[in-house]
Amino acid sequence: MTLCINPQCPRPxxxxxxxxxxxxxxxxxxxxxxxxxxxLGAGVLLRHLKLTTATLSKS
Structure with missing residues (x-):
């Protein structure tokens, strides 16, 4: 699963x-x-996120 980084997104x-x-x-x-x-967590002004390196398939 990938989460959207837009804080206003209705379905991230x-x-x-x-x-x-x-x-x-x-x-x-x-x-x-x-x-x-x-x-990972959220405060008033920021969010803590876990990132992974994306692997894109070349097809």
């Missing part, structure tokens, strides 16, 4: 093989390389 959960959020259209890759796989 996405499958891990797509590049754009299906709910809001935001790009899911940070710096074109990293995916958010889990939110």
């Amino acid at each position: 959960q996405n499958s891990k093989n797509i590049l754009f959020c299906q709910a809001c259209g935001s790009e899911l890759l940070l710096e074109g390389r990293y995916r958010v796989t889990r939110q």
